[in-house]
Amino acid sequence: MPAFGFQPHDHADCIRTTLAQADAYCAQHKLKLTPIRRRALEILLAEHRALGAYDLLAVLAEDGLGTAPPVAYRALDFLTSAGFAHKIEGLNAYIACAHFGADHSPAFLICTSCKSVAEAETTATQGRLGEAARAAGFTISRTVVEALGLCPQCQEAPCA
Amino acid sequence: MPAFGFQPHDHADCIRTTLAQADAYCAQHKLKLTPIRRRALEILLAEHRALGAYDLLAVLAEDGLGTAPPVAYRALDFLTSAGFAHKIEGLNAYIACAHFGADHSPAFLICTSCKSVAEAETTATQGRLGEAARAAGFTISRTVVEALGLCPQCQEAPCA
């Protein structure tokens, strides 16, 4: 069972409700959740882990939804622009958003052993980064906040 | 004149003193600041901007210090391991450390217009990320904290 904040949960429900929310959000904002885009989101949602663009592409290819890299990158562009997914810069990988809907400044806890990712909610203007920005007269448009380390499970059992 | 925390400063002195500190640190810790490594640091120090590995390699090549990618990546590995440089994950680029010497958890303000980078000092266990980690039982080994936006100069004059 995948982790959510490193906690077990009803993952089938987790996928179902997020897709439903994405459908509703797109209807409301006149965005098109096309078959490729919807399937890409579903694939990312399948695990609370970050997937590489080419990993995503491989699954899309199995489904006959495209084989060339732009297929995956376009879907990821859409999903990240809409706030349905995030890029984990430290891994060059992508993950479904765990706090659906609104614009937000996510922060990630990334387990370097099992590759699980937990998403925490933050705001760009809080904390030390916000302080530093205000002091420097710097205007933040996007933040990348990632912590690499070991999740509770992997601290106890340090196997791969 | 390059920016330092987006402030003008004596940059020649900034380079000189940092190289001297690096020499001293290496002597003290039995690390070898070989010609390639020293020149790589000098190149990164030349600007308070992030350079791609291949940008660095191009300059090293001009100096006859190597032409193949591993030359640049090895130098960068050494410099980042020693704490003399950091990787900016959001840009896949590298920058000389502005707070020399100690282990630290840097945070960066990155101007998307002029590509200047300012480095702020933080600690991994403070702030909201540290809170989230403690709450989840997660052990942090490394943090990536980057803010993309506009520096004071580029807010006023939004040219490239």
Place this chain on the structure above:
DNA sequence: GCTTGATATGTTATAGTATTACATTTAGCA
């Protein structure tokens, strides 16, 4: 001084990540 082992460098090839460019198709709308 010589040997040895560890570290550093030289070099080729390749893996992994991402974009450009342009042709074609589809969907919404005047």
Place this chain on the structure above:
DNA sequence: TGCTAAATGTAATACTATAACATATCAAGC
């Protein structure tokens, strides 16, 4: 219907990074 914008198909290429292995350098101990 015909127009326009958005989405998709596809080939080629650019950018980022590492693997693998040969060679060279250097310091420690004999």
